[in-house]
Amino acid sequence: MKFAPYTTNLGWNNYLGVSILVHGQSLPLDGRVAEINIEGVSVLFPSGEPPRIHAGDPVTLRLEASWLPRAVVTTASMTGKMKTDSGHLFRFGFSSQQSVQGQITPVLHSIFNRRIAPRVVPNPEDGIQVAFKGTDAQCIALLPLAQISSTGLACLVEGDASDFPAVGEKLEVSFMLPGRRDELVFPCILRTRRTQGGQTVVGVEFDRDGTPEFSRQQGAVLGFVLARAPVPSFMG
Secondary structure, three states, X not given: OOOOOOOEEOOHHHOOEEEEEEOOOOOOEEEEEEEEEOOEEEEEEOOOXXXXXXXXXXXXXXXXXXXXXXXXXXXXXXXXXXEEOOEEEEEEEEOOHHHHHHHOOHHHHHHXXXXXXXXXXXXXXXXXXXXXEOOOOOEEEEEEEEEEEOOEEEEEEOOOOOOOOOOOOEEEEEEOOOOOOOOEEEEEEEEEEEXXXXXXXXXXXXXXXXXXXXXHHHHHHHHHHHHOOXXXXXXX
């Protein structure tokens, strides 16, 4: 069974709940899976104090949803956490990818292999500019951000885009998100280039393996995305 390498954002049409039991504790913690790939999951705790889980803590995850015929149960460990406007986000790495593959269902398999959440559109007042560089480190263009997800982004090219790189070429994008002082830099691959209303839309996929500190930088993007796609209260 082959899994796509990128991470999938789970929207509310594909709500996936997770129960987390920290080894050595008696009561499980309940959260919502924000992202998932074959390596692990990012779990959002929308409100209140963050759970007391530390880096490296072993846990048992139980993934459940109305569209799953049975729960997926596997062990994992906490690999990172961050505070977002929507709550506390924790990342867990699966202890055994083979264990997850052995329990996978066709429905969950399809979620691993397709993007199901729309990219978010930044507010115009955010004024986010994206610098595109080629493999020679020369700046190709400085473009306003049109859409972004935790796996890539899209920009609009005004006017003639004939000199812009072709689909499949390797690039580097860099930008700053509102409220952050550090610049995010992602090596990437140009995946889309299409004409739309007299403009050219260019879309890139972040290069997970080629990006230094990918998890940290992707976490910053995910926090931005979640803040603009608020998670409803579990109590509502």
